[in-house]
Amino acid sequence: MTSGTSPAVPALSEVLDVVEELWPSSLAESWDAVGLVAGRREAEVSTIHFAVDPVAEVVEEACRAGADLLITHHPLLLRGVTTVEAGTFKGAVIHRLIESGCALLSAHTNGDSAVGGVNDVLAEILGLEETTPLKPAEEGLNEEGLGRIGTLPQGTTLGDFAATVFGILPAVAGGVRVAGDRDAFIQRVALCGGAGDSLLQTAAEAGADVYITADLRHHPASEAREAAAGGRPYLMDVSHFASEWLWLPAAAQALDRALADRGWQVEVAVSGINTDPWDFVITPGH
Numbered sequence: 001m002t003s004g005t006s007p008a009v010p011a012l013s014e015v016l017d018v019v020e021e022l023w024p025s026s027l028a029e030s031w032d033a034v035g036l037v038a039g040r041r042e043a044e045v046s047t048i049h050f051a052v053d054p055v056a057e058v059v060e061e062a063c064r065a066g067a068d069l070l071i072t073h074h075p076l077l078l079r080g081v082t083t084v085e086a087g088t089f090k091g092a093v094i095h096r097l098i099e100s101g102c103a104l105l106s107a108h109t110n111g112d113s114a115v116g117g118v119n120d121v122l123a124e125i126l127g128l129e130e131t132t133p134l135k136p137a138e139e140g141l142n143e144e145g146l147g148r149i150g151t152l153p154q155g156t157t158l159g160d161f162a163a164t165v166f167g168i169l170p171a172v173a174g175g176v177r178v179a180g181d182r183d184a185f186i187q188r189v190a191l192c193g194g195a196g197d198s199l200l201q202t203a204a205e206a207g208a209d210v211y212i213t214a215d216l217r218h219h220p221a222s223e224a225r226e227a228a229a230g231g232r233p234y235l236m237d238v239s240h241f242a243s244e245w246l247w248l249p250a251a252a253q254a255l256d257r258a259l260a261d262r263g264w265q266v267e268v269a270v271s272g273i274n275t276d277p278w279d280f281v282i283t284p285g286h
C-alpha cells in the first residue's frame, strides 16, 4: 500500500537551520566567510552534494547529479570581488550553479572547530583517545576549537605511524612528508586539518610527539624543527585536500541524520573528485 504522499522535502532555509546547529557559524574565525554563497532560501532541497573545493569540475559534477545544494568546506568568495562575470572562473561557477538551481554553502573554519568537524573526524579515524582541541574556541564548548591533540592507545614508531596516516588519507600525488627520526617512539598526536602552521608552537607546548597538518612552508617548519632541537614534536606534512576530505562522509551522514530527525528526507552524496592541485612528484630514490 502506498500513502499517496511523497516524502517531505525541506526548503533551503530549513537545511540552513540544521547546518547552523551542526556547524555553528559563531565558531568561524573572524577572517572567514562561511554560510550561503548562492541560492534561494525558499527553494526545495532534495539532493545535497558535499565537496572540499567549489572548483569547476566539482560544480559540474553536482549540477549534473541534479543537486539542489552543494556544501563545500572551502569558501568560493573569501575575499572581495567586484564581478562574477561568467568569463572569470569564479563567475563561471556562480553562473553554472544559479542556472542549474543549485545553491552553494560553505562550512569552513566552523566545520573545523565543531564537535564532529574536520579535526574530530581526523582524530577519530586515527584512533586518538582523550582528544581535546589544541586551541579551544573563544566562545563555545570545551570540545570545540581548532586542531586536536590526543593519545594513541598504543605507541608506535614515527615511520609506522606515517604509513598509517598515508593509508588512511585519500591517495594524492604528494603523499606524506615527515620530519624526524623514522624509528622514534610516538604516542601523543596533535593534528590540524588544512593549513595549520599557526599551531606549530601550540602543538609543541601541548607535549605532542608528532604534529600532523598541511601546507607546511620552509621557514615555519625549519624553525619548529630548530626549536625542537631535532626532537619532538616531529612534523607530518600531508595534503591539505586529503586532510579535509575525510570529513565529508561524516558531515554528509550527520546532516542526513539531523534532517531525518526533523522528518525531512534528502539524498546526500560526497564528491570523489580529487581537488588536490598537485599531479605528480619526483623524489630521489623512489
Ligand SMILES: [Zn+2]
Pocket: 073, 074, 193, 194, 195, 240, 244
Ligand atoms: Zn582547508
